[in-house]
Amino acid sequence: xxxxxxxxxxxxxxxxxxxxxxxxxxxxxxxxxxxxxxxxxxxxxxxxxxxxxxxxxxxxxxxxxxxxxxxxxxxxxxxxxxxxxxxxxxxxxxxxxxxxxxxxxxxxxxxxxxxx
Amino acid sequence: xxxxxxxxxxxxxxxxxxxxxxxxxxxxxxxxxxxxxxxxxxxxxxxxxxxxxxxxxxxxxxxxxxxxxxxxxxxxxxxxxxxxxxxxxxxxxxxxxxxxxxxxxxxxxx
Numbered sequence: 001x002x003x004x005x006x007x008x009x010x011x012x013x014x015x016x017x018x019x020x021x022x023x024x025x026x027x028x029x030x031x032x033x034x035x036x037x038x039x040x041x042x043x044x045x046x047x048x049x050x051x052x053x054x055x056x057x058x059x060x061x062x063x064x065x066x067x068x069x070x071x072x073x074x075x076x077x078x079x080x081x082x083x084x085x086x087x088x089x090x091x092x093x094x095x096x097x098x099x100x101x102x103x104x105x106x107x108x109x110x111x112x113x114x115x116x
Numbered sequence: 117x118x119x120x121x122x123x124x125x126x127x128x129x130x131x132x133x134x135x136x137x138x139x140x141x142x143x144x145x146x147x148x149x150x151x152x153x154x155x156x157x158x159x160x161x162x163x164x165x166x167x168x169x170x171x172x173x174x175x176x177x178x179x180x181x182x183x184x185x186x187x188x189x190x191x192x193x194x195x196x197x198x199x200x201x202x203x204x205x206x207x208x209x210x211x212x213x214x215x216x217x218x219x220x221x222x223x224x225x226x
Contacts, residue, residue, distance in 0.1 A: 004159075031212065042203055042216025043160065056213065091159050095212070103207075105152075105214060107159030 002026045004108035006092050012114045018080035021111045025074070025094030031055075033105065034067055034077050037089040049075060082115045089113075120204045125221040128194045136189040136220055138204030147206040149180060149187050150214070155200045160216075163189065165207070199224045 005024040013019050025032050030051050035043035046065065048056040051072040060067065064083070069075040079086055089112050093105040121139040128134040140149070151163040164171055164178045166187070171178040177190040191198055203219040 033212075040218070042201075042218055043214075044216070045213055048212060093159070103212060104162045105160075107161065109157075110159050 004092055004094055004106055006090075006108040006111055008111055009109060010112050010114075012116065013082050014116050015084055016081040018078065019082050019113060020079075021077045021090050021092075021113075023075045023077070023092030023108060025092070026096075026106055029094035029096050029106070030072070031095045031097070031103075032069055032075050033093040033095075034075070035091040035093065035107075037091055037110070039088070043089075043091055046077070079113075082113075084115050087113055087115045120206060120217055122202070122204055122217060122220045124218065125223065127223045127225060128191075129225050130196060131193050134191040134194045134198070134222065134224075136191075136202050136204075136222065137186065138188070139186045140204070140206055141185045143184050143206055144208075147208060149178065149184075150205045150207050151176070151178065151189050152203045152205065152214070152216075153198075153200040154203070154219070155197075160203065163202070194222075194224045196224050196226060198222065 007022050032049040034046045036046050037043040046060045047067045049069045052069050067077045089110045091107055091110045093107045095103050095105045148165050148167050150165040152160040153163050154160040164173055164176050166178045166180055179188045201219040201221050203216050205214050
């Protein structure tokens with residue numbers, strides 16, 4: 001069964017350093033999402049891509065976060081500089097067709113970030 | 117986004133049915149009810165969705181109240197592997213955004 005791949009699975013960094021997370025969606029999925037999940041809370045959408053274009057980045061802290069999906073396949077989420085409050089799980093999800101009632105999002109295992 | 121209300125936690129015994137409630141009194145006519153679950157140390161996974169009629173699939177059943185202000189996710193025979201956080205989410209027909217609440221932490225006792 002096809003899965004969403006993410007790397008690294010765990011990342012420890014120091015405050016003010018740069019970090020990057022990578023996501024490879026299920027083949028053929030045009031829509032890709034990045035979520036952030038703080039411990040004890042549900043995931044929160046950061047950014048949504050349709051192919052290589054950003055559809056929704058209203059919740060992305062643009063002063064320090066950036067996301068790209070240059071060829072409309074895999075994607076990178078970057079934080080520069082990292083802050084203590086960025087410690088969280090970063091989840092990537094993909095879906096075949098966005099915006100339909102039955103759209104199912106498939107999530108990867110996540111990258112757990114700890115900022116010291 | 118319309119809001120859902122779920123109990124923080126529930127417990128069940130293995131091989132018994134589990135009914136997970138969700139209240140969504142402000143649901144609009146175009147909102148679909150989606151359920152996802154998140155097993156420990158994993159990303160969320162889709163469980164089921166519905167609009168007005170009750171729905172069944174291999175994982176669970178979804179019972180939707182006639183006025184659509186509440187719904188219940190039914191696991192017919194809980195297993196230890198069903199221990200997870202269950203999220204009830206209202207999804208607009210034309211939108212992609214999933215707005216997660218805090219969900220219900222289900223504990224399954226052997």
